[in-house]
Amino acid sequence: MKTNCETKDITVGVVGLGLMGTSFIATLLMAGHKVVAIAPLPEDLIVAPGRIYNHLVQCEKSGLLSIPPSNYLSQLAITEDYLLLYSCQLVVECVIEKSEIKRLVYEKIEKTVNKTTVIATNTSAIPITVLQKYLVEPDRFLGIHWAEPSYFTRFLEITCGANTAEIYSNWVYELSYSWDKEPTLLRKDIRGFVTNRLMYAVYREGLSLVKNGQATLEDIDKSFRYDVGSWITLMGIFRRMDYLGLENFALIFEALFPHLSNNQEVPDLMEKMVDINAKGIKNLSGLYTYTSEESLKWEEAFAAFNEEIFKLAASYPVEKGVENVTIKS
Amino acid sequence: MKTNCETKDITVGVVGLGLMGTSFIATLLMAGHKVVAIAPLPEDLIVAPGRIYNHLVQCEKSGLLSIPPSNYLSQLAITEDYLLLYSCQLVVECVIEKSEIKRLVYEKIEKTVNKTTVIATNTSAIPITVLQKYLVEPDRFLGIHWAEPSYFTRFLEITCGANTAEIYSNWVYELSYSWDKEPTLLRKDIRGFVTNRLMYAVYREGLSLVKNGQATLEDIDKSFRYDVGSWITLMGIFRRMDYLGLENFALIFEALFPHLSNNQEVPDLMEKMVDINAKGIKNLSGLYTYTSEESLKWEEAFAAFNEEIFKLAASYPVEKGVENVTIKS
Numbered sequence: 244m245k246t247n248c249e250t251k252d253i254t255v256g257v258v259g260l261g262l263m264g265t266s267f268i269a270t271l272l273m274a275g276h277k278v279v280a281i282a283p284l285p286e287d288l289i290v291a292p293g294r295i296y297n298h299l300v301q302c303e304k305s306g307l308l309s310i311p312p313s314n315y316l317s318q319l320a321i322t323e324d325y326l327l328l329y330s331c332q333l334v335v336e337c338v339i340e341k342s343e344i345k346r347l348v349y350e351k352i353e354k355t356v357n358k359t360t361v362i363a364t365n366t367s368a369i370p371i372t373v374l375q376k377y378l379v380e381p382d383r384f385l386g387i388h389w390a391e392p393s394y395f396t397r398f399l400e401i402t403c404g405a406n407t408a409e410i411y412s413n414w415v416y417e418l419s420y421s422w423d424k425e426p427t428l429l430r431k432d433i434r435g436f437v438t439n440r441l442m443y444a445v446y447r448e449g450l451s452l453v454k455n456g457q458a459t460l461e462d463i464d465k466s467f468r469y470d471v472g473s474w475i476t477l478m479g480i481f482r483r484m485d486y487l488g489l490e491n492f493a494l495i496f497e498a499l500f501p502h503l504s505n506n507q508e509v510p511d512l513m514e515k516m517v518d519i520n521a522k523g524i525k526n527l528s529g530l531y532t533y534t535s536e537e538s539l540k541w542e543e544a545f546a547a548f549n550e551e552i553f554k555l556a557a558s559y560p561v562e563k564g565v566e567n568v569t570i571k572s
Numbered sequence: 573m574k575t576n577c578e579t580k581d582i583t584v585g586v587v588g589l590g591l592m593g594t595s596f597i598a599t600l601l602m603a604g605h606k607v608v609a610i611a612p613l614p615e616d617l618i619v620a621p622g623r624i625y626n627h628l629v630q631c632e633k634s635g636l637l638s639i640p641p642s643n644y645l646s647q648l649a650i651t652e653d654y655l656l657l658y659s660c661q662l663v664v665e666c667v668i669e670k671s672e673i674k675r676l677v678y679e680k681i682e683k684t685v686n687k688t689t690v691i692a693t694n695t696s697a698i699p700i701t702v703l704q705k706y707l708v709e710p711d712r713f714l715g716i717h718w719a720e721p722s723y724f725t726r727f728l729e730i731t732c733g734a735n736t737a738e739i740y741s742n743w744v745y746e747l748s749y750s751w752d753k754e755p756t757l758l759r760k761d762i763r764g765f766v767t768n769r770l771m772y773a774v775y776r777e778g779l780s781l782v783k784n785g786q787a788t789l790e791d792i793d794k795s796f797r798y799d800v801g802s803w804i805t806l807m808g809i810f811r812r813m814d815y816l817g818l819e820n821f822a823l824i825f826e827a828l829f830p831h832l833s834n835n836q837e838v839p840d841l842m843e844k845m846v847d848i849n850a851k852g853i854k855n856l857s858g859l860y861t862y863t864s865e866e867s868l869k870w871e872e873a874f875a876a877f878n879e880e881i882f883k884l885a886a887s888y889p890v891e892k893g894v895e896n897v898t899i900k901s
Contacts, residue, residue, distance in 0.1 A: 368824070390799050398798035425798055427791040434831045435824070437787050438795040443828050444777035445770050445809055446821075458766050462756035464808025466767040469727035469754055470719050472805030472885065477877040479793025480774055481859045485852030486870060489859070492775075493842045495697070495764070499772045502763045505834035513822045523814030530810045530818070541815060548806040548888055555884060556801065559877055 250275035250421050256328040256356075258348055259283060259337035260291035260321070263365060267335070267393040269298035272315040273307065274422045279328055280321045283338055283348070291321055302394050305550055325351040333415070335387055337365040345369070346377040353379050361411045363387040367439065371404035371432045382408040387415060388436060392546075395553040399424040404432050450512055451504035460530055476556050579604035579750050585657040585685075587677055588612060588666035589620035589650070592694060596664070596722040598627035601644040602636065603751045608657055609650045612667055612677070620650055631723050634879055654680040662744070664716055666694040674698070675706040682708055690740045692716040696768065700733035700761045711737040716744060717765060721875075724882040728753040733761050779841055780833035789859055805885050 254277040257268050264280070271278050272295075280295075282288045299312035308315075320327060328334055334352050338344055345364065352362055362384050364374055375381040386402035399419050403412050412428060419426040427437060435443060452458040474483055484492060516529070523529035524538040533541070583606040586597050593609070600607050601624075609624075611617045628641035637644075649656060657663055663681050667673055674693065681691055691713050693703055704710040715731035728748050732741050741757060748755040756766060764772060781787040803812055813821060845858070852858035853867040862870070 368820070390802060396798060396802050398795065398802065400795065425794050427787070427794050429787060429791065431786045433781065433786045435828050437781070437792055438799045439824075440781070440828065440832070441774050441777050441792065441795070442800065442809070443825070444773040444832050446813075446825070447829060447832060448770050448773035449809060452762065452766070452769070457760045457762045458756070458758060460810045462758065463766055463770065464810050465754050465756050466727065466729065466770070467804055467808040468806070468885065469725060470767045471771065473719060473725050473727065473878055473881055474874065475796055475804055476801030476881065477797070477874060479796040480771070480778060481789045481793050482870075484775075485858035485860055485862075486874065487852065488854050489842075489845045489850045489852045491697070493838050493846045495768075496772070496775070496838045496842055499764050499769065500776060500836045500838075503769070503773050503776060507829045509822050509825045509829075513818075513825055516818045517822045521818045523816065523818045525817050529814035531814055533814075541811075544888055545803065545806060545815065548884075549802055551884055552802055552805065555877075555880055556797065559873055 250418075251277075253277075253333065253418070254279060254331045256281065256331035256334035256352070257337060258325075258334065258352065259339075259365075260287040260294070261337065262294070263389065263391060263393075264337040265291055265294040266298055266391060267337075267365075267389050268295050268319070269302065269315075270389075270393045270422055272299070272318055273302060273394065277318045277330075278320070279331055280319060281325060281328065282321060282323050285323070288321060288323065292316075295319065298392065298394065301392070301550075305395070305554075307394065325355050328352060328355045329357075331356055331360055333361045333363065333418075335363045335365060340366060340368045342369055342374065342377075345374055349374075349377050349384075359383065361385070361415060363415065365389060367436070370434065371402050371407070375404035375406055381406040383411050385412050385415065386432075386436070387419075392549065395549045397423065397425040397553070397556065398438075399426040400429065400436050400438070401426050402429040402432055402436055447506055447510075448504050450510040451506055453512065454510060476552060477559050579747075580606075582606075582662065582747070583608060583660045585610065585660035585663035585681070586666060587654075587663065587681065588668075588694075589616040589623070590666065591623070592718065592720060592722075593666040594620055594623040595627055595720060596666075596694075596718050597624050597648070598631065598644075599718075599722045599751055601628070601647055602631060602723065606647045606659075607649070608660055609648060610654060610657065611650060611652050614652070617650060617652065621645075624648065627721065627723065630721070634724070634883075636723065654684050657681060657684045658686075660685055660689055662690045662692065662747075664692045664694060669695060669697045671698055671703065671706075674703055678703075678706050678713075688712065690714070690744060692744065694718060696765070699763065700731050700736070704733035704735055710735040712740050714741050714744065715761075715765070716748075721878065724878045726752065726754040726882070726885065727767075728755040729758065729765050729767070730755050731758040731761055731765055776835055776839075777833050779839040780835055782841065783839060805881060806888050 255271050256279045257264050258281040260280055260282050268278050268280055299315055302308050303312050336348050338348055364386055365388060367388055371386045375384045378384050385407045388400035390396035390398040401412055401415050416426050416428045449463045453460055521528040524533055524541050527533045527538055584600050585608045586593050587610040589609055589611050597607050597609055628644055631637050632641050665677050667677055693715055696717055700715045704713045707713050714736045717729035719725035719727040730741055730744055745755050745757045778792045782789055850857040853862055853870050856862045856867055
């Protein structure tokens with residue numbers, strides 16, 4: 244499905260210019276949009292332009308740009324003035340995960356934009372239906388959840404709240420193909436959306452195996468890297484079941500489901516992480532230990548890997564219809 | 573960790589020459605072992621040599637071989653005669669998933685080999701502790717679970733039964749590094765081993781979302797392809813938590829765990845798959861629908877993707893210690 248919208252005729256507002264916000268501003272500029280970027284923090288006015296430029300340079304290095312990075316910047320306005328959002332058909336909020344702050348942001352946005360402007364949040368923590376209540380016109384509100392960095396990932400989760408009108412969610416869904424995304428559209432607002440929710444089922448089971456001494460963190464990570472990692476980017480999980488053949492799954496479900504963890508408590512190991520103020524690679528204290536050199540290497544490795552897997556996945560667009568698949572011999 | 577064993581001095585027996593058996597025979601030959609391959613079915617004597625040769629040709633195309641494929645075949649004996657297993661230090665059973673047939677195979681193996689020969693099963697369905705009871709000397713029995721195709725995947729799950737002696741599991745664990753694997757060693761025999769078990773937690777949650785109309789199969793597959801797929805091969809799941817920063821996980825666990833499915837029943841959709849005799853891409857009937865051309869394209873796409881992701885993962889051996897990581901600029 245491709246949208247009929249001309250992206251150059253659609254101005255997108257972005258409120259919040261942290262790592263995530265600046266990353267998808269680059270994506271929106273690349274797609275041809277004009278972007279009005281609101282800096283809720285004064286320091287963002289200073290650092291955001293450099294961040295956005297660096298994202299574009301990354302994209303250029305990777306061959307994603309047809310014109311020089313600086314040319315895109317002419318389509319970008321960075322400002323503290325919410326009034327400049329008046330021309331936007333879509334405004335995406337990307338500020339910190341505090342409901343009260345988001346409420347104030349929505350108030351300022353709604354005062355400026357016209358009644359059919361879609362207002363979206365990038366939240367990954369707060370239900371859309373909860374945030375939606377803060378709006379005077381809740382039906383034009385929805386979630387747009389990006390993955391990081393947005394220009395090297397095709398993932399985009401569009402989530403409706405209880406009162407979102409379909410006309411708006413469908414519009415964003417179609418538009419997002421122009422951003423080079425493979426969007427998912429959740430018509431119901433479920434806790435954790437899709438990926439997080441399914442990954443939490445994995446965390447629950449994995450941490451239960453670790454607690455019971457049945458497997459180590461390292462073993463579980465290896466299994467996922469080398470087994471799941473060898474097919475997930477091609478197939479997803481249900482296509483994989485079709486690929487393996489479905490005949491034994493019902494039997495295994497019957498045998499295995501009663502053994503899976505139904506734990507509702509926060510696992511001890513995660514409580515411990517809170518107690519020791521572990522922030523993972525950021526403060527060198529996590530489920531694994533890190534030197535500062537190792538932490539930096541992980542950052543670099545992820546950036547490089549993400550770019551490579553993005554390109555690899557793009558050469559296997561099998562879910563769109565196999566007619567597009569070109570198999571290298 | 574590297575084993576001190578010289579693979580050329582270790583003869584490995586393989587009983588069962590289906591797709592999986594012939595695939596890891598190729599891996600064992602490439603690693604330098606002599607291999608005695610037992611054909612439990614007379615037709616295997618005819619088709620297995622061609623299969624093994626084709627696997628080696630695949631490896632050659634991919635640059636994994638230093639000498640021509642045919643040279644490896646001089647180290648291989650294919651026979652119906654279990655007595656030829658007498659010289660093996662390790663015998664891996666890879667016949668169909670029926671306990672009674674496996675029992676007979678173990679009986680024949682044990683009659684031939686000496687008392688310290690390790691006997692292993694490639695089962696993915698039957699607990700090691702159950703199969704172990706069929707042996708006269710159960711302490712030398714364990715699970716060695718390969719992924720397909722074994723020469724393009726580093727995954728290997730070594731599973732101890734209740735009575736497996738550590739000396740044998742440790743020996744296989746070390747030896748498997750010579751096969752170019754990143755093994756996991758499960759000292760306890762858990763239902764579903766590690767990957768299957770964690771994936772079943774995903775299937776349970778995913779099928780519950782589908783049943784409740786909260787997400788579609790397609791949406792869940794997209795989320796996994798484009799989100800989880802963009803990092804899992806680099807990090808596994810717990811390393812990813814460290815990467816994201818751990819500070820919010822305990823809070824999210826608390827909020828989300830009560831919403832996760834604790835279902836113990838076989839999901840309706842899977843019952844339906846049994847009723848309609850769905851075997852996925854094999855009989856063009858599964859969770860998705862397929863033409864025979866599409867089915868073939870999926871087979872080809874998986875073979876090609878698997879080879880590419882194998883190489884990509886090999887360039888990011890970050891879990892071994894970041895000193896090995898070379899980041900491409």
